[in-house]
Amino acid sequence: MDKMYNAVIAEMQVLLDGQKFTQQDNIFKNENKAVKVYFNEQVKQFVLEVADVTDGTVGEFSVINAWLFDETQTERDAAAVGTDFADSLRQNLGVKKAKTNTQVELPSNEKNNAGNITGLTQKLLAVFPQFKEEYKQTVAENGKFLYLNFYTLNFVPAIKNMLATGTKKQVKKLLDMLSETYVAGNGETVDAVVALICAAIFENEQNTQKVMEHLSENKHLKTAVSELLIIIKKNKNLRAALIK
Secondary structure, three states, X not given: OHHHHHHHHHHHHHHHHHOOOEEEOOEEEOOOEEEEEEEEXXXXXXXXXXXXXXXXXXXXXXXXXXXXXXXXXXXXXXXXXXXXXXXXXXXXXXXXXXXXXXXXXOOOOOHXXXXXXXXXXXXXXXXXHHHHHHHHHXXXXXXXXXHHHHHHHHHHHHHHHHHHHOOHHHHHHHHHHHHHHHHHOOHHHHHHHHHHHHHHHOOOHHHHHHHHHHHHHOHHHHHHHHHHHHHHHHOHHHHHHHOO
């Protein structure tokens, strides 16, 4: 994972240098903060931790972001992790990011997008159009679409609310779309669908019951959701990554 780690750090380097962080072993440190990035092999996650520095002494580290990452992913994926970590660190440090006027197109519903993240995002934005401008702004600021962070901040709360307050027709339409995408999707999209559902129903008995009843005809998805819920309950870093 050394190559992937380096790709993560490369995306953070401008911010680290700009805030006068210097590297000491596996820790980046300035006068006020200490930053640690590492890959947790046991749970297959890149983790970002930050600690306060007082009179040169580093305090207790706490997780501020984490990304699932496995051997099927690429340096491009690692760069996306680094970009998101930089955003989280920027927020933690209180450093503002300059806005950009770059024009961004909404994701299309072309056939070749049917089973990928672009297709899933297009369908979710059709259900929740209130996030279209947020999507454009996010992509413009980052130069790429960091879907996991966007999903957890926007779509997860919206899905949770729809499950709780939406009509039967609205809920059915949403869950049918997610089920169909799960069946037709590639590996990345399948994982995203399962993560979305789990984050929206985690520790919510009413939402869980609705979803599990609907998924009775899609046993593979129902099993995947059930298994991930168990993992989320046991893994605080995964909870932090999926549930904001």
